[in-house]
Amino acid sequence: MTVSSARATHPHTVTTRHRRVCPLCEGMCGVELTVENNHRVLSVHPDPDNAWSQGHVCPKGIQLGALHHDPDRLTWPMIRDGEKWHEVTWEEAFEHIETLVARVREKHGQQAFGFYGGNMSGKGFDSSRYMMLLLQHAKFAQRFSSSSVDQLPKNLTSHILYGNMWKIPIPDVDNTDLFVILGGNPAASKGSIFSHRDVMGAIKKLRARGGKVIVIDPVRTKTAQQADQWLPIKPGADAALLLAVAHVLFAEGRVNTGHLTELLNGLDEIRRIAERFSPERVADFCGLAAEDIRALARAIADAPRAAVYGRIGTCTQPFGTLASWMVDIISILTGNLDRIGGAMWSTQVAPHLDLTPPYPSDAPIVSPPIRVRGVPGILGQYPASCLAEEIDTPGEGQIRALLTLGCNPVLTAPGSERLAKALDQLECMVSLDIYINETTCHADVILPSPSLLEQPHWDVWAWPWSLTSGGHYSPTTIPAGDRPEEWRVMARLGAIFGGNPDADVNKLDDEFFAGICRRVGLEPDDAFKIWPQRGAERILDLCIRTGPFGDKMGSNPDGLSLQSFKDNPDGIIIGHAEPQGADAITTPSGKIEMAHPHILADLPRLEAAIDDTDNSLLLVSRRHLGSMNSWMHNVDKLVRGKDRCTLQIHPDDAERHGLAVGDRVAVESESGRITASVEITDDIRPGIVCLPHGWGHNQPQSQLQVARRHPGVNINILSPGRMIDEPSGNAVLNGIPVHLEKIPEND
Numbered sequence: 237m238t239v240s241s242a243r244a245t246h247p248h249t250v251t252t253r254h255r256r257v258c259p260l261c262e263g264m265c266g267v268e269l270t271v272e273n274n275h276r277v278l279s280v281h282p283d284p285d286n287a288w289s290q291g292h293v294c295p296k297g298i299q300l301g302a303l304h305h306d307p308d309r310l311t312w313p314m315i316r317d318g319e320k321w322h323e324v325t326w327e328e329a330f331e332h333i334e335t336l337v338a339r340v341r342e343k344h345g346q347q348a349f350g351f352y353g354g355n356m357s358g359k360g361f362d363s364s365r366y367m368m369l370l371l372q373h374a375k376f377a378q379r380f381s382s383s384s385v386d387q388l389p390k391n392l393t394s395h396i397l398y399g400n401m402w403k404i405p406i407p408d409v410d411n412t413d414l415f416v417i418l419g420g421n422p423a424a425s426k427g428s429i430f431s432h433r434d435v436m437g438a439i440k441k442l443r444a445r446g447g448k449v450i451v452i453d454p455v456r457t458k459t460a461q462q463a464d465q466w467l468p469i470k471p472g473a474d475a476a477l478l479l480a481v482a483h484v485l486f487a488e489g490r491v492n493t494g495h496l497t498e499l500l501n502g503l504d505e506i507r508r509i510a511e512r513f514s515p516e517r518v519a520d521f522c523g524l525a526a527e528d529i530r531a532l533a534r535a536i537a538d539a540p541r542a543a544v545y546g547r548i549g550t551c552t553q554p555f556g557t558l559a560s561w562m563v564d565i566i567s568i569l570t571g572n573l574d575r576i577g578g579a580m581w582s583t584q585v586a587p588h589l590d591l592t593p594p595y596p597s598d599a600p601i602v603s604p605p606i607r608v609r610g611v612p613g614i615l616g617q618y619p620a621s622c623l624a625e626e627i628d629t630p631g632e633g634q635i636r637a638l639l640t641l642g643c644n645p646v647l648t649a650p651g652s653e654r655l656a657k658a659l660d661q662l663e664c665m666v667s668l669d670i671y672i673n674e675t676t677c678h679a680d681v682i683l684p685s686p687s688l689l690e691q692p693h694w695d696v697w698a699w700p701w702s703l704t705s706g707g708h709y710s711p712t713t714i715p716a717g718d719r720p721e722e723w724r725v726m727a728r729l730g731a732i733f734g735g736n737p738d739a740d741v742n743k744l745d746d747e748f749f750a751g752i753c754r755r756v757g758l759e760p761d762d763a764f765k766i767w768p769q770r771g772a773e774r775i776l777d778l779c780i781r782t783g784p785f786g787d788k789m790g791s792n793p794d795g796l797s798l799q800s801f802k803d804n805p806d807g808i809i810i811g812h813a814e815p816q817g818a819d820a821i822t823t824p825s826g827k828i829e830m831a832h833p834h835i836l837a838d839l840p841r842l843e844a845a846i847d848d849t850d851n852s853l854l855l856v857s858r859r860h861l862g863s864m865n866s867w868m869h870n871v872d873k874l875v876r877g878k879d880r881c882t883l884q885i886h887p888d889d890a891e892r893h894g895l896a897v898g899d900r901v902a903v904e905s906e907s908g909r910i911t912a913s914v915e916i917t918d919d920i921r922p923g924i925v926c927l928p929h930g931w932g933h934n935q936p937q938s939q940l941q942v943a944r945r946h947p948g949v950n951i952n953i954l955s956p957g958r959m960i961d962e963p964s965g966n967a968v969l970n971g972i973p974v975h976l977e978k979i980p981e982n983d
């Protein structure tokens with residue numbers, strides 16, 4: 237515990253001050269908490285002394301205390317009996333899980349077991365470090381995750397181009413002259429696969445020093461409002477746009493691969509492909525003038541340094557892989573990859589993902605087709621869009637048991653209504669979560685994670701996307717009380733689902749740790765002497781000490797260890813990342829594979845779409861600073877105020893549909909129908925409507941008292957599970973064809 241001051245306000249009241257890092261997003265903001273008697277959070281404030289965040293926070297971080305004290309947050313395991321839930325001991329919960337799992341195994345075999353991992357599984361101190369142990373032992377026949385409703389196309393293109401699915405280039409906004417953002421809105425999201433203490437502040441500074449910002453987005457977001465230029469692209473057209481940019485670069489002799497030239501495979505093929513995509517050919521499909529496309533190409537080529545960045549709008553769309561690929565290809569063609577001021581890779585203090593790689597460089601991209609739809613697995617997982625049908629379609633290999641971890645796919649994955657019904661058909665569903673929500677209400681057993689304040693923190697999933705090398709360790713703020721450490725819970729779940737319920741979890745941990753040691757060339761027996769204790773902290777210490785700035789177990793005495801960070805509660809900032817050159821590339825050829833057949837095979841699908849422009853009204857999603865996907869709507873201060881769940885529509889479309897501000901409108905797609913109230917704005921291109929994601933808290937079985945009073949509507953009722961980006965299997969959540977129907981006032 238970091239106690240910066242203690243004072244007695246009452247003979248029995250001790251107030252302590254604690255510092256920690258908010259784990260909710262990639263902003264990694266330092267906060268200061270005042271805690272009474274070790275258990276009640278009195279206040280949360282920004283921490284101006286945190287070396288990374290320097291006092292930056294957002295409204296969500298200030299609610300960490302409210303989250304901890306949320307009366308709906310689970311603190312004991314829950315077992316469902318029909319409609320009723322019972323609090324049980326951990327042992328009772330595990331026994332019940334063992335019985336359910338054994339029954340499914342006996343009836344259907346290991347092929348009936350599925351797994352879905354979500355966003356919050358990556359945020360816990362233990363859960364982020366023990367996911368691989370769980371998966372290794374559980375041997376799920378089918379694995380799904382929120383990656384396939386998020387960045388899987390980016391993982392796929394990074395695996396193909398560079399040999400590592402997590403080697404995703406990050407825009408060097410602090411040193412660039414031109415920042416091009418496609419499908420990202422850091423003003424709301426705070427940056428994604430791009431950790432920066434203050435992206436919007438950096439954008440302001442960039443413009444103040446004479447640089448330019450271009451935002452390519454169907455919506456004039458708050459980010460676009462602060463840019464030099466907004467290019468209102470049609471959803472799904474980014475790949476075509478960037479191919480046309482490449483066309484112009486080649487046609488005008490502006491390709492300059494510079495320091496990358498020796499590292500490239502497939503440049504000629506890219507030239508031949510780009511020839512087919514003139515600005516004139518793609519202009520209608522993109523909804524942009526050919527001259528604007530040419531100007532974009534020239535701006536990127538002419539900028540001394542340009543950072544091209546594509547985020548979720550370029551991934552969760554029909555051509556997510558081609559768009560993600562072309563973002564990097566444009567960086568390469570203009571010599572801006574792996575260069576200060578361009579798009580670069582991080583050098584991490586604790587390179588955890590390199591030590592427990594989720595997917596090896598030499599593993600095949602595709603795995604055998606999934607049972608019902610027949611699409612392949614990609615990088616070891618199947619599309620979230622396929623989960624419902626794998627559960628509700630009878631036959632050999634049908635999923636009968638599901639483990640979910642920190643996810644809420646009933647709100648966040650496509651085809652929500654079908655998925656919710658499918659979950660009820662399972663013979664066994666176990667969830668590791670903190671709420672009885674829209675997804676976990678279907679479970680048989682819910683195991684609660686410790687609150688975010690009841691665990692230490694060092695972000696596994698944010699530092700990889702920071703071009704500032706550094707770290708900050710947060711100790712536990714509030715003691716977790718009488719419950720098993722979460723790594724033990726994960727190890728035990730892995731053992732139970734893998735058919736080995738009596739496994740000794742200490743042994744599983746030692747084996748897991750030994751595996752990590754071997755990867756970094758440490759003899760496990762020597763390592764056990766250095767780290768006799770078990771759990772996540774020794775993994776973190778190992779990552780730091782063997783990492784690029786580490787003390788190498790003493791041979792680099794000035795280097796860092798976890799203790800260095802415990803001694804420096806402000807955190808330690810080392811400096812800016814450097815270019816990595818050939819060391820960064822781990823493809824089998826050692827070259828950047830620009831023109832891989834797995835990607836190129838999708839070009840005919842794009843060309844067919846370009847030549848057959850569809851004029852349907854298209855739905856896109858948005859985020860709000862006060863939400864975090866689907867799960868922070870139970871915090872009163874974050875949901876107060878006017879309804880955020882409005883359908884944004886351009887004035888021309890509103891007029892065409894006879895809609896006025898505040899009208900109720902039914903929005904219908906091929907997969908469902910929802911109603912929302914109308915918000916008219918010209919900050920959106922005509923032909924596009926926009927709803928926020930993460931709402932729809934009206935399931936009677938969920939137990940979220942506050943969220944239920946502000947239910948909103950679930951946008952993913954409208955996202956058809958059928959629509960995927962073919963090369964990656966990623967869900968299409970943007971660019972969904974919809975039609976509108978005004979609901980008469982007296983309805």
Ligand SMILES: Nc1nc2c(c(=O)[nH]1)N[C@H]1C(S)=C(S)[C@@H](COP(=O)(O)OP(=O)(O)OC[C@H]3O[C@@H](n4cnc5c(=O)[nH]c(N)nc54)[C@H](O)[C@@H]3O)O[C@H]1N2
Nearest residue numbers: 354355356386642643644648668669685857865866867929
């Ligand atoms: N239409 C549309 N859909 C989208 C998106 C979109 O832009 N538009 N975005 C997509 C994206 S990018 C993502 S990442 C997904 C997110 O998809 P999910 O990962 O499914 O959703 P979250 O809302 O982040 O769910 C977090 C879950 O973790 C639980 N939780 C909170 N804290 C903890 C904890 O400490 N431990 C554990 N074990 N659980 C905890 C919450 O109760 C909740 O159930 O949604 C996707 N869905």
Ligand SMILES: Nc1nc2c(c(=O)[nH]1)N[C@H]1C(S)=C(S)[C@@H](COP(=O)(O)OP(=O)(O)OC[C@H]3O[C@@H](n4cnc5c(=O)[nH]c(N)nc54)[C@H](O)[C@@H]3O)O[C@H]1N2
Nearest residue numbers: 419420421425428471472547548549860861863864865970
């Ligand atoms: N406050 C808050 N912060 C969050 C989250 C949250 O829910 N709330 N979620 C977190 C998560 S899990 C993630 S992955 C990140 C996501 O972070 P961002 O990628 O910044 O996500 P969004 O703010 O949804 O911005 C996506 C933009 O893409 C645009 N778009 C839609 N379709 C297209 C298209 O076809 N082409 C182009 N060019 N643009 C398109 C949308 O209009 C939208 O403005 O945010 C993280 N941070």
Ligand code: SF4
Nearest residue numbers: 258261263265294297
């Ligand atoms: S949620 Fe807000 S406070 Fe927390 S890290 Fe992100 S930006 Fe910072």
Ligand SMILES: [Mo]
Nearest residue numbers: 355385386387
């Ligand atoms: Mo995400």
